[in-house]
Every structure is written in structure tokens, then in C-alpha cells.
Amino acid sequence: MQQTTTTTGDEQLILPVCAIFRRFLKKQGLKFTTERALILDAVLAKEAVFEAEQLFEEMRAAEHRVSKATIYRTLKHLLEAKIVKEVLIDSRQAHYQLSIGRKPTGHLVCPETDQIIEFPTDELQPVVDRICKEHGFEPVGFRFIIFGVSPEAREADG
């Protein structure tokens, strides 16, 4: 599985994320455990979209043994804390991405080569706001995924 990612803009804030998570946990009466710290580190190290299974294997390779159950449980907290967002590429497996401290992005996906290219979606915010307003909704977030055939896929097919 090939994966290309264009990062969006400059890295803005990488440092306080841990603090944000701790504050979130405290507010919920939860604990900041070694495992949660390790998982957060692993997530912060990821630039691109990732899967729970990937985290599990990479952490295992790094001798940071954490069970899958804990990874799933922690990802749920990270989602709630809005540190991570779900990126739904296919229905089979959940894909996640670090969302905090980044501008909103969409994903350009080539199903044939599994390439995922990120692109900024600032221009869509007005559209989102307008549609929410039209229906009396309070905007929370959005996802924009474009499917297309990559140059590489066209070449492969001939």
C-alpha cells in the first residue's frame, strides 16, 4: 500500500497537545496513564491518515507494548477531545488523522493505488456554515473526500 501525503501549511502547534489531552482527561475524571501517553506520542508522530492496526504494530515494533483494546479505547477519547478526527475512506476499517493544530483538510483518494493526498479546505467553511444555517444546525465539522484516478493508476492500466 502506497501512500503519499502533502502536508498542509506550516506546523503550528505540536507542543501543547499533550497538555490539552491531560486537561481533557482530568475534566472527565480520567487518568493520564503511561499507555495513553505512548499512544498519543505515536499519533503525534503520524503525519498522514492511519489505522488502529498500524498504531498497534508500530508501537509493538518500538517495544511499546499496548493492547489493541487500549488503543481503541484511547482513540475514542482522542476523538472526543477533538485531537484526532475520523477520515472515512472505506467502510471496512476506520481511518484516523491528527486534527488539532491543523487547518481543515480534505482527501483526494485513488482507490486503485491507495494514494491519499491531503488538501486544504478553508474555502469550504462558508459553504458549511451556510448549509448548517439553512437547516438550523450548529456546525461541528465536515469531511470532504474526492475520488479520482491517479496518474500512476492510469499508467498501470495503460
Add this chain to the structure above:
Amino acid sequence: MQQTTTTTGDEQLILPVCAIFRRFLKKQGLKFTTERALILDAVLAKEAVFEAEQLFEEMRAAEHRVSKATIYRTLKHLLEAKIVKEVLIDSRQAHYQLSIGRKPTGHLVCPETDQIIEFPTDELQPVVDRICKEHGFEPVGFRFIIFGVSPEAREADG
């Protein structure tokens, strides 16, 4: 699970879909079976987003016994024929929607009440085309999902 849907524009073509499917199947050397016809009928009757499980139960209720395996297999063909499209709301379960003969739509989702409101996305096509062109991709389709808190949910929370 409550579900509201605003249909987009006028119904344009509902009749030739069956013919389109038959042509598609023939081209692939596949057969137009009773079960496939029943499933297509059930799909055409759906205005909103649906799940495989829903089709299964509704067909069962209507005494149109078709196995789940066949439903999944047929949905795959309908996707390939571009008669149906996937609408990914969550990663747990696949959601589908009739796509042929309809203008492209996005979905405004309230996670708290499970409301799904459809809205037209014609205005996004230029954006899609531009982003594809920028990366040398050939556009195939796109998904636009907005998450927001519905008036009903706000009321319920207080």
C-alpha cells in the same frame, strides 16, 4: 432512529434504471436473476440513505426472501454500475444511496439524533475539478458530509 431527507430537485429518470442494470450485467457476462430484480426494486423504493441490513429486513417483511450474501453481492454490482453510491457516515456499517438520475448531494448529519439531511452539491463540482487537475487526477466522484448539532438535539440537551 429518526431519519429526515430532503429530496433534491425533480425526479428525472426512474424508469430506465432497470434497463441500465440489465445492460451492465450483460456486458459483464452476468445474469439478470429474480433476486437481483427484487433487490433493485427495493433500492429504487428508497429515497434516503440505507444499510444492507435494512434492505434485508424489509425484503424479508415483504416475503421477498433473499439471503444477505446475495444482497451484499448485488450491492457490489450496483456500485460498479454506478446505480448506487456509498455514503460513509461512520466506519462501522456501510451506508448506500441510489445515485443514478439524481444530482450530486452531500449529507448533513446530526450524530446525536441520527438525522441525515441531503443537500445539493452542484456548487462543489468546480472545486473538485480544480483539485483533481492540480494533482493530475481524473475525477470520479466525491463525498461531502457535514456534522452538526440539530435543533432537536439542542432541545434535548437543554
Add this chain to the structure above:
DNA sequence: CTTGCTGCAAAAGTTTTGCACACGT
């Protein structure tokens, strides 16, 4: 007739959960 199709049940894959023990605060 030939080839593909269906139903069933089992398999596969991801995510969740129950429970006994361990750890943060």
C-alpha cells in the same frame, strides 16, 4: 447445456466488552 447464481453456514476482519488484576491520583 453451460455458466453463473443462490442459500447456508462458516470464515474473516475490525471493534467492543467482561473480568481479574494493576496502576494513577
Add this chain to the structure above:
DNA sequence: ACGTGTGCAAAACTTTTGCAGCAAG
């Protein structure tokens, strides 16, 4: 100490697949 968290293994759920008999072209 108390209340949460963790790991493990089993469960839960959706989707896929193998196979024997059935049906469409």
C-alpha cells in the same frame, strides 16, 4: 485506598467466501 485502566480472550457485528444444488441465457 479508591476508582480507573489494562491485558487477555471471548463476544459482537458486518461483510466475505466455499460449496452443493439451482436457474438463466
